[in-house]
Amino acid sequence: QKEVEQNSGPLSVPEGAIASLNCTYSDRGSQSFFWYRQYSGKSPELIMFIYSNGDKEDGRFTAQLNKASQYVSLLIRDSQPSDSATYLCAVSSYGNNRLAFGKGNQVVVIP
C-alpha cells in the first residue's frame, strides 16, 4: 500500500462548479498535510496546508482533514479554467522531514 493514495481519474467540472478531490494516507502518525497544484511542465506550487482535524478555508479553496478516517480532501469552489492542473496531496509524519506525495489528480475546468 502506498503511503498516500489519490485514486480518482481525471476530473472534469464545468466553470463555476465545485471540484472535490480526495486523498487517503496510511501512516497514522502523519501530522502535516499539504495540497500542491502542478501545471503541465511546471513545478508543484503549495496552495493549502492543514494540521488539525476539520476545515480550513483560503479563498476559493477548502482543505478538510479527518485523522480518524485518514483522509484529507480539497474543495475548489467557483472553479475557473485557470484551476485546470494536477493537484498533488502530500503528507509528512511526526519527526520526519520528508513529504510523501500521491500520484496526483488532474482537474479540467470546462468553460
Add this chain to the structure above:
Amino acid sequence: GAGVSQSPRYKVAKRGQDVALRCDPISGHVSLFWYQQALGQGPEFLTYFQNEAQLDKSGLPSDRFFAERPEGSVSTLKIQRTQQEDSAVYLCASSLAPIYSGGRAFFGQGTRLTVV
C-alpha cells in the same frame, strides 16, 4: 533569491555519462530536498539536508546517486553512469523550518533529464 533556482533546466545525457544537477535554495532556508518525478507520477523523495548535514538519503535509488550541500546553501545531485530509467524531472525544494514543525516546502522549476 526570490525562489528556488535549478540548473540546467534540461539535460540530455548519453547512457553511461555522469551528470550534475544544481540547486540554489531560497536564501536562509535550512532544509533542502531532492525529489524525482516520473511522467504522470507524483514526486518521489530522494534525499534531505538540514544545513550541510544529509540527514536522510533513504530515497536514493542506487549508489550511482550522490548529493551534497557542502556549505549549507547550494546543493548538487550527481548521477554516475546514467541509465535510461534515470530519465525524469529532478525537483529541488527548500523550507525555512523542518516540515514536521510547520515548515513549508517550495519547489524549483526542476531539471528534466533525458538519458539516450
